[in-house]
Amino acid sequence: MNRIITLLLLSFCCSSFSQNIVADLKIQGNKKLKSSLVKKISNIKSGVALDSSVIEEDIRLLKLLPSVAHAYYQVFPTEVSSKFNVYYNVEENFTIIPSANIYTTNDDEFAYRLGLYEFNLFGQNMIFGGFYQKDIYSSYAVNFRAQNLFSRSLGLAMNYQNLTTREPVFFNRRTADYKYNNESFEVLGLYQINFSNRIEFGVNYFTEDYQYKSGATDPNVPQALVVRKMLYKLIYDYNALNYDYQSVDGFRSLLNFQYVHARDDSQLPGFLIGWNDFLYYKRFGKNGNWANRVRLGLATNNKTPFAPFSVDNNVNLRGVGNTIDRGTAAIVVNSEYRYTLYEKNWFVLQGNAFVDAGTWRNPGGNFSDFSDSKNLRVYPGLGLRFIHKKIYNAIFRIDYGIGVTPNATQGLVFGIGQYF
Structure with missing residues (x-):
């Protein structure tokens, strides 16, 4: 009133x-x-x-x-x-927030990421924090972001990451497991054009280290590879979303474009990679919220076992497992209907039903790979959200995805924050 x-x-x-x-x-x-x-x-x-x-x-x-x-x-x-x-x-909001992502599959795979972030450092809307990840190997990262450091429009972000995982590498319909390490330092300039439009631009210095562990071998696929690289990044974000506590309405488009090249004499070719996330949310009455994400990704089509787009539990398909395939182009659709089951003061219990689907272009392949049934994966599922309305991003999510395409897996995905 x-x-x-x-x-x-x-x-x-x-x-x-x-x-x-x-x-x-x-x-x-x-x-x-x-x-x-x-x-x-x-x-x-x-x-x-x-x-x-x-x-x-x-x-x-x-x-x-x-x-x-x-x-x-x-x-x-x-x-x-x-x-x-x-x-x-x-x-x-209360802004000192822990983060957590945990997932399992029916292959008894278990991994987690735990972090702690302050989203309002010194009362200046600065974000500072980091995470520790255990995915067979240990990893960690430290992040700083100050959107309004210099003015209403101009800010700065810096990120350090030392990420080590077991990565499956795919070639000739065979698979090998590698220990993969990526150590990187990134600096980004942040510029707010107007309320709905912003850009980020900067550079990332990183080193990739692949070490063969087990599985198939091939004379053309190195068992040890260390490459120092430089990445130039441009992000354009159009954001017309409206928030009302846990409910979201509107449209957002997020473009990420990168050029990567080697910094040493390895003679590896540079490549381009870009993807765009289109997000659309619509409210239905007081309790219903339909959420959608479409990701279109494209990279230089090198025939390499180290292709940039991966099929992964915590990125695109809930229940699929940890990096089960790779490609040089991707189409991913995530759609879910969220419904508030209970709301009292600061607490909200939300249920959701979802469908995650994706398809990939094989390294060196053609766009016809998108229609190949071997590359198509569909994962419907159900989930719950436990939401604290007065703590930023205090959404604990549990999702269970079940693959319905051939040779599919199924599994739980836990995390902090909505999936998208």
Whole structure:
């Protein structure tokens, strides 16, 4: 009711006067989040014209911050004619958040990733944290991201990762297992074009180390390979999503384009890789939420056992297992219907039914590989979400996927946050 009254008052003021001016922007309800940051990223400032569309855009931006659970505004006249105070009211999230991803398959495979992140470092909307992963071998990473470090529009991200896994390598319909290590350091510039559009650009220095462990061999496939590489990255994000606690509505498109080349005399050719995630969410009534993701990926079609796109439990198909295939192009569709089964104060229990499906182009193959039944995989399943509404990304998910295509697996996938 207060929101409706505020909107009516603001509409009346804007229609009655041609020069309504903001006297001051005041921030209320925030404890850890700095008022100075909210003012820095807001378009409403002292002295600008009072505009309801600009205020609504600021509120949408605040709701996207990890530190903000909910935000709304109020407008009150001052004692000076045609001047108004604007109040942004903020309900904060708890932002020191553990992360966890755990999965199993019917091959008794078990792996996990545990992390801890602060999503509002120093009250400045900075993200800092890291993770430890056990997937046969140990791995770790440290991440820092400051979207508004230099201004409302300009920020910086830095990431260090030392990732070691057992990777299956596929050639001539045979498989070999390699110990794979990727040690990388990445620096990205972050630029917000406007509310819905942002870009990231930067470089990644990394070293890949493949060591043969078991399985098939081939004279043309090295059993040991160490390559130092450089990666140039460009990300373009169009985000028109609207959040209302656990419910999401709207469209988002996320493009990731990379060029990779060797930094030494290994003579390995450089290659291009890019993929675009199209996400669409629609609410149905108070409790229903339909969520969809379509990923289209394409890379230079080198005939190599180390192709960049993988079929993986925690990335694209729930229940499929850990990197069971690779390709140089991919089409993946994830669709699920989420339904709020119970909601009380801060707690939400949500159920979901999903279908994950994907197909790949074989390394050196043709686009006709997409229609090859050997490359097509479909995994329907069911899941539960345990959600804390006042802690950022505090969504504990459990999904069980069952493959319905030939030679399929099935298994549980645990994690923090929605799958997409």
